[in-house]
Amino acid sequence: MPMGPMMQGRGMPGSMMGGPGRRMMGWFSPEDMNAFIDAHIAAIHAGLKLNADQEKLWPPVESAMRNLATLHLGHMQAMRETPRMMTGDPVGMLRAVADRMSQGADAMRKLADAASPLYATLDEAQKRRLQVLVRMGSRAMMGRRMMGPGMMGSGGGMMDDDDEDSP
Structure with a gap:
């Protein structure tokens, strides 16, 4: 799920807040985003074609994915509701970014x-x-460039974005 530079608090592209290159957070409601999260998790689950033994290991993964996505959406909503803090209080912004990074790191662990x-x-x-x-899911939900390097190491899978197809 969802959880690159924005989740970690590393910068905030102008497009997220409604500039000319608006991304999904500007276009879709929280309910829509939750529906996309559900679809993404369901796609991963279906695509893995887990056997019976593997299926028993799926619920904690799904729960952790949902928790991480919920945290991310909460951070995005908070940034939407307090855009002035991002420009008017640099020290407050640093603290907020540090808090988001810590929360995101905990959820990713x-x-x-x-x-x-x-x-x-x-x-x-x-x-x-x-x-x-x-x-596919991370790029569709958050747009290219929004996702960070792989959660399980380069080429490892869970959230890898090696930019092979980047210009």
Whole structure:
């Protein structure tokens, strides 16, 4: 899910707040974003084609993905509601960014902890599909350039964005 530079508080592209290149957060309601999160999680789950033993390991992964996405959406909503803080109070902005980064890091660690047992059981085809499904979903939901480097290491899968297709 969802969770690159914006989740970590590293900068805020002008397009997120409604500039000429507006992204999804400016176009869709929180309900819409939740529907996209549901669809993304369902796509990952369906695409993995888990066996019965792997299926038992899925619920904590799904829960951690939802928690991370909910945190991210909360951060985005807070930034939307307090745009002046981003320009008028640089010290306050630094504190808010640091708080978001800490919260995001904690949520990502929880996702990594939840995903690790399942990931260890995936065969090569499932790992390959996971990489594509996560990449597709993150780019569709947040736009290219919004997602950070891979959560499980370069080429590792969970949230990898190696920019192979970048100009």
